[in-house]
Amino acid sequence: MQYLLMIYQNEAEYAKxxxxxxxxxxxxxxxxxxxxxxxxxxxxxxxxRPTTTATTVRVRDGKMLTTDGPFAETREQLGGYYLIEAKDLDAAIEIAARIPSARVGSIEVRPIWVYDK
Incomplete structure (x- = not known):
C-alpha cells in the first residue's frame, strides 16, 4: 500500500x-x-520551497481567487513529502519515525486512496 508522509516543521525556527x-x-x-x-x-x-513562495487558489461562485502564501496560519508548515510503499500502516509509521524532521516537527502519515479503474 502507498502512503504519503508529509513533513511539517516550523519554518521560522528552521531558519534560525x-x-x-x-x-x-x-x-x-x-x-x-x-x-x-x-x-x-x-x-x-x-x-x-518556503510558504512565502506559495499561492493558494480558491474558486468561489465561478470566480478564481488567488492569495499569496498558505491557506491557514499554522505553527508548522508543510516542508516536503515522501511517497512510500509499505506493507501496512504500522510499517509506514516506523518509516515516518526515521525522518530527521520527526525530532523537531511532525510527520503526517496518510494512505493513498487508490481508485478502482
Whole structure:
C-alpha cells in the first residue's frame, strides 16, 4: 500500500539553525532517503520551497481567487513529502519515525486512496 508522509516543521525556527546543524540534517536526510530507496519503499519525494513562495487558489461562485502564501496560519508548515510503499500502516509509521524532521516537527502519515479503474 502507498502512503504519503508529509513533513511539517516550523519554518521560522528552521531558519534560525546554524550552518553546521543544517548540514548535519541534510546528511541525515540523504542517508534516510538512500535507505528507503535500497529497501524498495521509496516512490517519490521532494523538499518544498518556503510558504512565502506559495499561492493558494480558491474558486468561489465561478470566480478564481488567488492569495499569496498558505491557506491557514499554522505553527508548522508543510516542508516536503515522501511517497512510500509499505506493507501496512504500522510499517509506514516506523518509516515516518526515521525522518530527521520527526525530532523537531511532525510527520503526517496518510494512505493513498487508490481508485478502482
Amino acid at each position: 539553525i546554524d550552518t553546521g546543524t543544517s548540514q548535519k540534517m541534510s546528511a541525515e536526510y540523504e542517508a534516510f532517503t538512500q535507505s528507503i530507496i535500497r529497501n524498495g519503499n521509496f516512490k517519490a519525494g521532494d523538499r518544498l
